[in-house]
Amino acid sequence: xxxxxxxQEVGEVVTPEENAAPAEQSEQPxxxxxxxxxxxxxxxxxxxxxxxxxxxxxxxxREIQAMQERRDxxxxxxxxxxxxxxxxxxxxxxxxxxxxxxxxxxFRRFCGSRYGKEPISELYEDYLALTGSVRxxxxxSAESKSRRATGSGGGSGGxxxxxxxxxxxxxxxxxxxxxxxTAKEYLSR
Numbered sequence: 001x002x003x004x005x006x007x008q009e010v011g012e013v014v015t016p017e018e019n020a021a022p023a024e025q026s027e028q029p030x031x032x033x034x035x036x037x038x039x040x041x042x043x044x045x046x047x048x049x050x051x052x053x054x055x056x057x058x059x060x061x062r063e064i065q066a067m068q069e070r071r072d073x074x075x076x077x078x079x080x081x082x083x084x085x086x087x088x089x090x091x092x093x094x095x096x097x098x099x100x101x102x103x104x105x106x107f108r109r110f111c112g113s114r115y116g117k118e119p120i121s122e123l124y125e126d127y128l129a130l131t132g133s134v135r136x137x138x139x140x141s142a143e144s145k146s147r148r149a150t151g152s153g154g155g156s157g158g159x160x161x162x163x164x165x166x167x168x169x170x171x172x173x174x175x176x177x178x179x180x181x182t183a184k185e186y187l188s189r
Contacts, residue, residue, distance in 0.1 A: 159183045
């Protein structure tokens, strides 16, 4: 056997027809005399085909294994980066709990796809700068509104009743519908 040949039980081997009738050959006059594949040529062809399939499978398995190794290596590098980054963050910001910061939805949304790729301490600095400017803007806006305010807009002259006084007033008004009192009148009696 040649190096490319395999035993016959590996795959299906199509054998040429050895007992072809001469009448069938006369129906195909265009066919050259040596066009039929011999049994030996057929076996060599089948062995080469199966060998190619086997080597293709092996090559595919090597490629899959290499991709898995690259994926594992990148995951190990990512985990090492995260561990070193967490240590650096704890050293720079000892008063901040990294677990709580990580669980904060606003911080995670701020980080977006940069999370885990850029140092967390830099992301936290940017986050503080942004939230600090937003907070300062909100405070200045509230102060501006309070300076421009002309009144509270929600009072009825400053007369307010406790819950017990309000119940008593409501009972009085139900009992004596022709002599109803307002809150101011109730307080002045």
